[in-house]
Each structure stands twice: as C-alpha cells, then as structure tokens.
Amino acid sequence: MEGKWPLTVLYSLYYEFSKRYPHSRITGMKQETACTKIELLFRMFNYTLGEDTFKKGLRIFLESRKFKTFSGDDIWNALNTAAQQDKKISDWVDIKTVAKSWIDKDRLPLVNVLRHYDNNTAVVTQKVYLRERPHDVPEADTMSWWLPVVVTKECNLKAGKIVPPAWMKEKSALVINDVPDKDKFLIINPEEIAPYPVNYDQDNWNLLSNFLQSDKRTMIPELTRAKLLHDAWNLAYAGELSFVTAFNMTLFLKNERHHLVWDPVFTMIDHLGRHICQCLHGKFQAYVRVLLSPLYEELVKDEKEDEEPWRKNLRSLTKTFLCQAGYKPCIRDAQDQFSKWMQAKNPDEGNPLSNQCICPVFKWGTMKEWEFGLQRVINFPPSRKQSERTYLLKTLAGCPEAEEKINRLLNITLLQGHANFTETDAFLIFSMLTGSATGYTTLFNFLCNNWDVLREKYISRTNLWDNLITSATSQFKTEEGLELVTQLYVSHQGQFGSAEHIIEKSMRNIRVEAEWSAQNLPVIEAWLDNYLASSDVKDDKFINM
Known part of the structure; x- marks a missing residue:
C-alpha cells in the first residue's frame, strides 16, 4: 500500500463515524x-x-x-x-x-487540548467527533472512550520514540504536566496511534504551522504531518476550528514533497470544493492551481520510466485536480487527445484516449466537444463494455461548468425522454449533478422552469420523482439557496406528492448549512484574497474564471 496504511482505512472511518447516521x-x-x-x-x-x-x-x-x-x-x-x-x-x-x-x-472521539501557558500544563478533554451537520446526535453527551494520550514535544522530536501513554478514563479530563514553554508546540496522538483527531488552542496551532513552514519540518514524521493537516481541515469543516487556521496549515505544502502528506490534501480539496458556494469557486480553484502547479511541474520534469508507483500516482492525482481547476497546459493536452477521437472514422468503436482526458474537455472545452461525447453515449454499441458508457455519462453530467451543457442533457433525457436513456441513467445524472454548485443549481432551475411538464410526467414514478426533488433541492448551503428552495415549496405546496417530506427536510438541512456558510464563507474568502494577492504564480497557464 506504499506506506498509506493506516491512512486509507482510518480516514474512511473518520468520515463514516462522523456522519449523523453512520x-x-x-x-x-x-x-x-x-x-x-x-x-x-x-x-x-x-x-x-x-x-x-x-x-x-x-x-x-x-x-x-x-x-x-x-x-x-x-x-x-x-x-x-x-x-x-x-x-x-x-x-x-x-x-x-x-x-x-x-x-x-x-462513533469516534474528538480530543481537545487546551494549554495553560502560565504554568506549563494542558487539559485534555474528549467528546463525540461529528463532522456532518446538524450535530444533534442522540446520546452524544453520554459517549466517551478510554484513550491513550501520547504526547510529542518540540524539544524531543529527535528521540523519535513513542513515549508510553497516559490513559484517559471515560468522562474524565486529563491534566498533562511538564508541557513545553509557550514558544514550543506539543502534539497529541502522533502517528495516528489511536483513531481520533485532535484540536488545540490557537497558539499551539500557530506554533505547529510556523514550524512546518521552517527547514525543520521533516523532524515531524510524515504520517504525523499528514495527521496535522487532515485534522485541521476536518475540524474546520466540522465547525470546530477557524478556516484561517486550517488554510494556514497548508502553507508548508509549497516545500512538501512526501506523497503521504499530500494524500489527504486531494480529499479535502474535493470535499471543500463541493461544499462552498458557486460565488467562491473561482477563487478556490485559483488557490488549488497555485498550490498544486509547482508540485506537478516538478513531477513532470523528473519523470522516469522506472520510477516508484507512488510517484506516478501523485503525478496523476495532481494533474487531475489541476485540470479540474483550469490549468491550461492540462486542458490543451486533453483537447489534443480528444481531437483524435473526434477525427476517427468510427468513433463509436472506442475512445483512443485515457479517461483522465475526458472530464477536462467536458468541463472547459467547447459545446461541440461536449456534444460529440453525448452522441457517443446515444450511439453506444451493445458490444462494448457498459462500464465505459457509464463513465462517459458520469463525466458528461458531472464535469461541465457551463449550464448550457447540463440543460442540453436534462432536455434530452427528462423532457424528450430519449429512448437510449434509462431510468437508471437519470438516477446517475442526478447523482453527478449534486457534486457541484453549478450542477445542482442548474438542475434546480430546470425543475422550476419545467415544473408542470416534469410533475405530470414523473410524479407517478415515485422513485424517480423523489430522487429528482432530493437532488435538485438538498445541496444548497447558503441563505440565498434556502430562499430559492422555500420559494419553490411555497409556489407548489401540496403538489410534491411523495416528495413533500423530502423538500421539507431539504429546507431544514439548508437552514443549518446556511448558518455554517454565513460564519465560514467570509473567512474563507478573505483568506483566499490575501493568499492570491501575495502569490507570485503567473496567470498565463490558468483558465480565466
């Protein structure tokens, strides 16, 4: 697993057990x-x-x-x-x-560490780790664990040995003595010894961020560097930590090259990119380009035939996320590869390019290129693997930034009821559209603009109708989104049939998410503005947003 264990299984556990309903x-x-x-x-x-x-x-x-x-x-x-x-x-x-x-x-615990710098002690407490809002989980206040609390101090990093832990009893706080002076950090649960994330007071986070940006960074083992980064982002996502702190914890990545440390970065880019409103996508994508482009250019420059698998994987991941963020060299390369398919005598026999090239073209390319992909799905021969058609349809729906492309797909599948698209295809399209603000906003507007036709056609097909209402209304995260969904509900109250409870649930959840957005989006935007203003990366390789 190229050193990625236990990160791979541990992160999955973090995400699953922090949901409202695991x-x-x-x-x-x-x-x-x-x-x-x-x-x-x-x-x-x-x-x-x-x-x-x-x-x-x-x-x-x-x-x-x-x-x-x-x-x-x-x-x-x-x-x-x-x-x-x-x-x-x-x-x-x-x-x-x-x-x-x-x-x-x-469930898993979240450990909070509050340092008292005046007497060199720290108080460690625990509570249930909840990432998905709202945090109204039954019996959360009664849950606790027996925890091993292993402490690493800045002054003993060179020792590299795991110090025997203090054991924290259920429901009790633990006081740690002999904590370093106020200018030195401490780390709890290094190497992910036990499966729990850790939150610190602001001063300790600042000390960690500054140390990671120094030449001494590698004195902290890579698994622990990855943990610090992963914990910070997830705690901010959960509402436990300021996004200023979480983003500051990524500043050291400009000098970081270990693949284990980069591993959680891609997951968090994906998670946050799906969560923030459309109004911030341009700035967030610019941040991603500035963050990833130096790493990618270095990986491309040093490419070798007999290189390690982790290096190939890191290059591939970096390229994928840069393409999604509008990195011009990647877009041009993808379009060049795609043109070979468009010029083929029998394009339905198969695509001569890697799957990695398809999404960037459908996202940033022309309507003509996207329409070509749509025709390949419509004309897909039964002799080929259906998984290839599924991948093509997923990218046609989930990748585009342009509403024109999404509306074209929805028109041909939902309104025209094209015979080559099944109900399963519709479910797949809905699912892919929920992955981006452009997708679910376009789907919502399509539902509003074609309400009478869609209701008459699908309300008796409850699975499809319920899925449509869920996908179109459940993903908004802001007060503006709440107003849109509420307006739809009021305009057509009593007309939702089996989906009446679905839109009501959507409004309740959006209300909670809107509070999160009101608190965090201005903070995120201010940090991104400052970061991009101080960045010296040229814009000529980036798509204009």
Whole structure:
C-alpha cells in the first residue's frame, strides 16, 4: 500500500463515524468498518504496550486457546495479562475495558487540548467527533472512550520514540504536566496511534504551522504531518476550528514533497470544493492551481520510466485536480487527445484516449466537444463494455461548468425522454449533478422552469420523482439557496406528492448549512484574497474564471 496504511482505512472511518447516521446508506459497510476498527485497535495496542509485550500477549492467547473455541474477550484478557506482567499499564487500566469502549460504538472521539501557558500544563478533554451537520446526535453527551494520550514535544522530536501513554478514563479530563514553554508546540496522538483527531488552542496551532513552514519540518514524521493537516481541515469543516487556521496549515505544502502528506490534501480539496458556494469557486480553484502547479511541474520534469508507483500516482492525482481547476497546459493536452477521437472514422468503436482526458474537455472545452461525447453515449454499441458508457455519462453530467451543457442533457433525457436513456441513467445524472454548485443549481432551475411538464410526467414514478426533488433541492448551503428552495415549496405546496417530506427536510438541512456558510464563507474568502494577492504564480497557464 506504499506506506498509506493506516491512512486509507482510518480516514474512511473518520468520515463514516462522523456522519449523523453512520452506515445509513450502505448497511453492508458496517461489518467492514467493525473489522477495520479492530485492526486499528491492534495497532494502537502494539504502539502503546510496545511490540514485545503485544507479541507476548498474542502468544499467551494462542497457547491458552489452541484447539479450543475462543471469543474476542480471550484476546483482550491475554494482552492485559502480558501488559500487567511487563508493567506496561497501571492496575486501574484494563485492556478489555479499553477495547470495549471503542468496539461498542459506531462513533469516534474528538480530543481537545487546551494549554495553560502560565504554568506549563494542558487539559485534555474528549467528546463525540461529528463532522456532518446538524450535530444533534442522540446520546452524544453520554459517549466517551478510554484513550491513550501520547504526547510529542518540540524539544524531543529527535528521540523519535513513542513515549508510553497516559490513559484517559471515560468522562474524565486529563491534566498533562511538564508541557513545553509557550514558544514550543506539543502534539497529541502522533502517528495516528489511536483513531481520533485532535484540536488545540490557537497558539499551539500557530506554533505547529510556523514550524512546518521552517527547514525543520521533516523532524515531524510524515504520517504525523499528514495527521496535522487532515485534522485541521476536518475540524474546520466540522465547525470546530477557524478556516484561517486550517488554510494556514497548508502553507508548508509549497516545500512538501512526501506523497503521504499530500494524500489527504486531494480529499479535502474535493470535499471543500463541493461544499462552498458557486460565488467562491473561482477563487478556490485559483488557490488549488497555485498550490498544486509547482508540485506537478516538478513531477513532470523528473519523470522516469522506472520510477516508484507512488510517484506516478501523485503525478496523476495532481494533474487531475489541476485540470479540474483550469490549468491550461492540462486542458490543451486533453483537447489534443480528444481531437483524435473526434477525427476517427468510427468513433463509436472506442475512445483512443485515457479517461483522465475526458472530464477536462467536458468541463472547459467547447459545446461541440461536449456534444460529440453525448452522441457517443446515444450511439453506444451493445458490444462494448457498459462500464465505459457509464463513465462517459458520469463525466458528461458531472464535469461541465457551463449550464448550457447540463440543460442540453436534462432536455434530452427528462423532457424528450430519449429512448437510449434509462431510468437508471437519470438516477446517475442526478447523482453527478449534486457534486457541484453549478450542477445542482442548474438542475434546480430546470425543475422550476419545467415544473408542470416534469410533475405530470414523473410524479407517478415515485422513485424517480423523489430522487429528482432530493437532488435538485438538498445541496444548497447558503441563505440565498434556502430562499430559492422555500420559494419553490411555497409556489407548489401540496403538489410534491411523495416528495413533500423530502423538500421539507431539504429546507431544514439548508437552514443549518446556511448558518455554517454565513460564519465560514467570509473567512474563507478573505483568506483566499490575501493568499492570491501575495502569490507570485503567473496567470498565463490558468483558465480565466
């Protein structure tokens, strides 16, 4: 996994367990995430008890239960025996109790660290980590965990060893003594030893940001650098941290080249890009271009045939996100490749270009290029793999910035009812349009402008009708969006049929998101304005927004 474990599984766990309703969409995920959690607990105990004690505990378990049935408790009890024999835990800590506090909940904790700089102490508290709004989760106030609290200080970074943890009891605060002076940072839970994000007071975040921008940056291991970046962005997204702090934590990336540290960046660009309003997209895309273009140009310059897989993957990801953000060299290259397909004698036999080139063309290219792609979907031969058609349709719907392209697709599929498009295709189109402000805003306007026709045609097909209303109304994030959806509801009250409760739920959720936007969007915009004004990257390689 090229060093990406446990980041890959851990981040998925963070996102799933911070939702209002974990596993609500895919119940089959529950077993998989339960196994992942156990996997991460084994890793946690391997760090906190020490590798030798951890192995000793497993040997005790294997010897005592060989040729016999066993339960999970037998494993935890064996680890506890080894830990007590080796004096790795206090008498009041029980490994089974610790493990159960994690296993029994489909949630993860958020740890808050408040430093008291006058007496060199810090108070550590915990609460349920909730990322998806609103945070009105039942019993959230009663949930708590047994936590290993491992502390790394700026003054002992060179040691590189994991210090035995303090154990934080359920529902209790933990006071850490001997905290560094006010000009030195501390890090809790380095290396993602336990599966929880950490929030600090503003001064400690500032110390971390400044250190990461210095030449000493690599003294903090790459997995911990990735954690600090990932925690900051996700805490801001969840409303726990200012976006000024979160964006400041990305400033060191101009000198960062380790792929593990970059790994969470692409996810967060995607998440925030989907969440912010259309009014900020131009500035956010400019930020992405300034952030990624130096890395990409360096990766292209040093490209080799026998290079490591992680390097190829990092180049590919960087190119994909730069293309989405309007990086001209990428757009031109994609259009050159696309033209070969357009000039082919039999274009329906297959596309001669990589999938990576298709989205940039549909997003930034001409209407003629996009229309060519639409005709390939309409004329798609049954002899070819249907997955290729699905990918093409997804990009036709999800990539365009121009409303003209989206309206054309909606006209031909929903109004004209073209025979080559199925109900499943409609679901796919709706899903892709919810991924961008341009997409769901265009879909909403299309619904408003064609209300009578669409209602008459689809209200009896409740799955399709409900999906249309959900996709068109649920994704707005601002007060202006709330006004639009409310106006639609008032204008057609009583006409929504099976989707009446859907639009009512949309309005409730948008109201919560609008509060988040009112609080955060001005902060984000001010930071982006300042960042772009101080950037020395030339604009000639960027699409004008």
